[in-house]
Amino acid sequence: MPKILIPTPLRQYAGGAKEVEVAGATVGEALAELMTGHESLRKHLYSDEGRLRSFVNVYLNDEDIRFLDREATAVGEGDTLSIVPSIAGGRGA
């Protein structure tokens, strides 16, 4: 089963989990499995039109899925999916 790493800003919508193992043969299926039971996570990952949001990147191991088969990219045992949202912090208001 692939593993999904959840970044700090999104953990609050995923029951606080840092990483979860999910079923699914593709990236899309794995993300769908992750969102099952965590409905509030959906609006952070997907737009109302059901597209993966453009400020949230998903990597299969170290490769951006936009340069693979996007959500149809096959995943398997031992793979790690990383969700990497854009964060703006730095100067600290």
Add this chain to the structure above:
Amino acid sequence: MSGGAGLSAEEIRRYSRHLIMPEVGMEGQLKLKQAKVLLVGTGGLGSPMALYLAAAGVGTLGLVDFDVVDESNLQRQVIHGTKDLGKKKIDSAVETLEDLNPHIRLVRHEAPLTSANALEIVGQYDIVADGTDNFPTRYLVNDACVLLGKPNVYGSIFRFEGQASVFATEDGPCYRCVYPEPPPPGLVPSCAEGGVLGILPGVIGLIQATEVVKLILGQGETLQGRLMLYDALAMKFRELKLRRDPACPPGEPCTRIKGLIDYQEFCGVPKQAAAVEEVTALEVKARLDRGERFQFIDVREVHEHQICRIEGARLMPLGELPGRLGELDAEGEVVVHCKSGIRSAKAAALLREHGFRRVVNLKGGILAWSDEVDPKVPKY
């Protein structure tokens, strides 16, 4: 030898640990001296960058900042000290850096970077290091760097996690290749709301400073095409591949960025704060004293509530609010507050979306309460 393109005897003593390294040497140290680096922000990331780049002998450092030093900055913005409270950050930073290295030139840009001045300012430098804290300025910095062909050394932080990369080099990706669009306001919390481990910007800022020095020296492999992720809690570094947008062949002008735009609008920042009615802390206090009945809700997090609270306010953290609306009376009046008034404005907007008619935001949050009503409530 002194002045000109060379190093003075004093500088040679100062930089001796660089000069004896083959990767730097006299040639590299002179490159550092001739380099012009713009630091956008002198806060969490800008502090370590400025300190180490000044110490390393980067000849010209431009500083962009228009903020003043606040007590809550000192947990991580180490270029400023307690004696600098209330001072302009740019003055405090220049004072520290002048003491650290009198052989460098410091240039003050005491204004926010905007679409009107960015090209003119960035154009004066070789490399830009981004230490900003908001999406509009990040896209502005990136776009100005792409248009002018200047490398953009990127770093960003949130709580215990940081990111760093090098964007906008001649054939590498830029910030927009990675994140074509910013998140809509409200979907991603800022450091002011989410908090940040004070040490984290030190680590990320010094990764940025390292990349700046490598770019100047032309040594090593930079983070071009790689996103470095750092998790302080796990003490793990990970690295992801970044690719240039296939629509932008190397050497060709960027297809997305034609010129600078209105970045506030691009990032969906409302031109005026959403028209939620506001009330001052003094008014709320007076109404509580008169025994008026209203639902008074604190939308901060549990750990903030443990630091301080306003008597009579009920804690319902912003993230829990959507699931707890049933606990509130939509017909009755609701006064919301948070730390500074930003999250409570979001809470007010959310309540109104759910049919609450009388929602009022406590202006300035518990910080204003401490200033105007009860100084015994500590500010954090």
